[in-house]
Amino acid sequence: MSLQVISAISNSSLLQPGFSLLNFNGRVFFFGQKGWPKRSCPTGVFLLDIKQNELKMKPAFFSKDSCYLPPLRYPALCKLGDNAESDEYQYIIHGGKTPNNDLSDKIYVMSLVSKSSKKNTFKCIEKDLGGDVPEARYGHTINVVRSRGKSVSVIFGGRTYTPLAQRTTEKWNSVVDCLPFVFLIDFEFGCCTSYILPELQDGLAFHVSVAKNDTIYILGGHSLQNNTRSPSLYKLKIDLPLGSPSVTCTILPGGISVSSAIVTQTSDTEFVLVGGYQSDNQKRLVCNTIVLEDSKVEVVERASPDWTPDIKHCRIWFGCDIGEGSVLLGIPGANKQLISDANYFYILRCKEAEEDKEEEMSAQICSQTLTEDPGDSTPFEDSEEFCFSAEANSFDVDDTDTYNEDDEENESETGYWITCSASCSIDINTWVPFYSTELNKPAMILCSSGTGHWVHAQCMDLSETMLLRLSEANVKYFCNEHVDLNKGLQTPQKVVHQKKQPMKPLRRKAAMKITTPAKKSFLRRLFE
CATH class of the missing domain: 2.120.10.80 (Kelch-type beta propeller)
Incomplete structure (x- = not known):
């Protein structure tokens, strides 16, 4: 043994x-x-x-x-x-x-x-x-x-x-x-x-x-x-x-x-x-x-x-x-x-x-x-567990859920499952969604250092709020290994919303003119 x-x-x-x-x-x-x-x-x-x-x-x-x-x-x-x-x-x-x-x-x-x-x-x-x-x-x-x-x-x-x-x-x-x-x-x-x-x-x-x-x-x-x-x-x-x-x-x-x-x-x-x-x-x-x-x-x-x-x-x-x-x-x-x-x-x-x-x-x-x-x-x-499996055999039956192995990409060779950094902890076999926007692949962000390379947002310790802001704003991002004094982490600037002027009404009522007594007398004699 x-x-x-x-x-x-x-x-x-x-x-x-x-x-x-x-x-x-x-x-x-x-x-x-x-x-x-x-x-x-x-x-x-x-x-x-x-x-x-x-x-x-x-x-x-x-x-x-x-x-x-x-x-x-x-x-x-x-x-x-x-x-x-x-x-x-x-x-x-x-x-x-x-x-x-x-x-x-x-x-x-x-x-x-x-x-x-x-x-x-x-x-x-x-x-x-x-x-x-x-x-x-x-x-x-x-x-x-x-x-x-x-x-x-x-x-x-x-x-x-x-x-x-x-x-x-x-x-x-x-x-x-x-x-x-x-x-x-x-x-x-x-x-x-x-x-x-x-x-x-x-x-x-x-x-x-x-x-x-x-x-x-x-x-x-x-x-x-x-x-x-x-x-x-x-x-x-x-x-x-x-x-x-x-x-x-x-x-x-x-x-x-x-x-x-x-x-x-x-x-x-x-x-x-x-x-x-x-x-x-x-x-x-x-x-x-x-x-x-x-x-x-x-x-x-x-x-x-x-x-x-x-x-x-x-x-x-x-x-x-x-x-x-x-x-x-x-x-x-x-x-x-x-x-x-x-x-x-x-x-x-x-x-x-x-x-x-x-x-x-x-x-x-x-x-x-x-x-x-x-x-x-x-x-x-x-x-403890109280069962044993002496022999193990399985059988081949036609797939019942129309899954075609040839139609699915080999995820082990795609960019989502790379080792993005020395501290990368993403594994295709054990990965669990971390952000609410993730489904079956980890979220990634582009590092602007040199020719650029992709890193996992989770490995960079980015919060979900920061990840959304970086994806919406037109700014450069640098990963933890390439950020320095000259290239600091670029955070998106706060967008100043312009105050919209209220629209003028299409029709405005003219100011009412007051008629004097002399003018009223003239009009009366005119129509008489």
């Missing part, structure tokens, strides 16, 4: 505890940002690309026939496909928290319908369910099992808000464990069925679940009611005959007391468990291997990587499975940083060195995570 430091380039504040990862054939997409999406990426879904130890985020798009998908933190995720080797599969997303801390009870199906070097387009569909629909929750798991040629999704665990009738002003947003029901969801008919099993007495959240064929293994988790991390290992077996499904639960020995752990798959039968917490104030630095063979499961301890001092001494940590036996880990940054939400990131490779080299030659490593403020709920349990 090897640990490698990754530097995040801009927008790293979106990578907070609670995010999710969607792995499509080596392309890993970030979902579940902190806060509502901005205009630069209204979908809230980003392609995470790690090259040369640098993490970059590129916005992704939705097709025109997609439904609205809010950014959800701590949802349950799993792949939905006919078989593990199929290129056509989708991701199921259930539950989670919105940026307003509301819990979602909806279930979505996401698929990648178009991919290119410039644009990745998703299609998102909200599924209508009937029957025993699971209540809104977060910190739970969802898995797909297959039996007798059929497949169903299984939801278990999680937390939800206290019922409205039991809420008080002081504890309005307090959470409780969901009842330990097992929900089976048939997407073909859109029906849900709940099961009560005597072996499952207490609710669990932030546990780990691994599925193989018709069996699900549930490991670890935290119970709010008892404030314990159960070392139990549960085995759920689902049988899907022609009639009603059958669900049985068996408690197995050899479990681990851990919550908020991350699982990544290294082979067809092996998974690696890393991270998590073994108590409220102690991280779990030990790693384990989960071996699934036939109908048996074995959890054994394995050699841990050389954790850095920052990881050992930090209070919380979080992360998610990247795929191909790698995990993205994050720890809070120092308080002295300019960006309070900035974090440090690491790539943990769980495969052997030879296997890692083969993977690096054939696939591009990307990443993704969950997002939430530690203060929203329990400081530790709400800080």
Whole structure:
């Protein structure tokens, strides 16, 4: 196992505890940002690309026939496909928290319908369910099992808000464990069925679940009611005959007391468990291997990587499975940083060195995570991700939104994305509109030094008012690198508006003349 430091380039504040990862054939997409999406990426879904130890985020798009998908933190995720080797599969997303801390009870199906070097387009569909629909929750798991040629999704665990009738002003947003029901969801008919099993007495959240064929293994988790991390290992077996499904639960020995752990798959039968917490104030630095063979499961301890001092001494940590036996880990940054939400990131490779080299030659490593403020709920349990992506395949379908890659200019070669100065911070992959007049390109202004060159207004620290005045006035502007005593910053002179004289009326009444008595007498005699 090897640990490698990754530097995040801009927008790293979106990578907070609670995010999710969607792995499509080596392309890993970030979902579940902190806060509502901005205009630069209204979908809230980003392609995470790690090259040369640098993490970059590129916005992704939705097709025109997609439904609205809010950014959800701590949802349950799993792949939905006919078989593990199929290129056509989708991701199921259930539950989670919105940026307003509301819990979602909806279930979505996401698929990648178009991919290119410039644009990745998703299609998102909200599924209508009937029957025993699971209540809104977060910190739970969802898995797909297959039996007798059929497949169903299984939801278990999680937390939800206290019922409205039991809420008080002081504890309005307090959470409780969901009842330990097992929900089976048939997407073909859109029906849900709940099961009560005597072996499952207490609710669990932030546990780990691994599925193989018709069996699900549930490991670890935290119970709010008892404030314990159960070392139990549960085995759920689902049988899907022609009639009603059958669900049985068996408690197995050899479990681990851990919550908020991350699982990544290294082979067809092996998974690696890393991270998590073994108590409220102690991280779990030990790693384990989960071996699934036939109908048996074995959890054994394995050699841990050389954790850095920052990881050992930090209070919380979080992360998610990247795929191909790698995990993205994050720890809070120092308080002295300019960006309070900035974090440090690491790539943990769980495969052997030879296997890692083969993977690096054939696939591009990307990443993704969950997002939430530690203060929203329990400081530790709400800080990790609880899903894994063992294999990542994607499928090619005709583009549904008539996007033509040849019609779009290569913005990496145009003048808007140049390095305008030594202090230039504009990047095509992470840029966000700064001025109200910007839409999809940064505002630029011409420097009159020499033959002239263009610079970004944001890099020159120009206010929006000054930028508008410089664009309207006929004055010369010099950038921060070329301004001197002889060529000072030319500010537009104040325009003196001339006072307009009021228009004279077209017709003016003549002054009335007063007739004297003598003249009146003359006129009287004249007409007589």
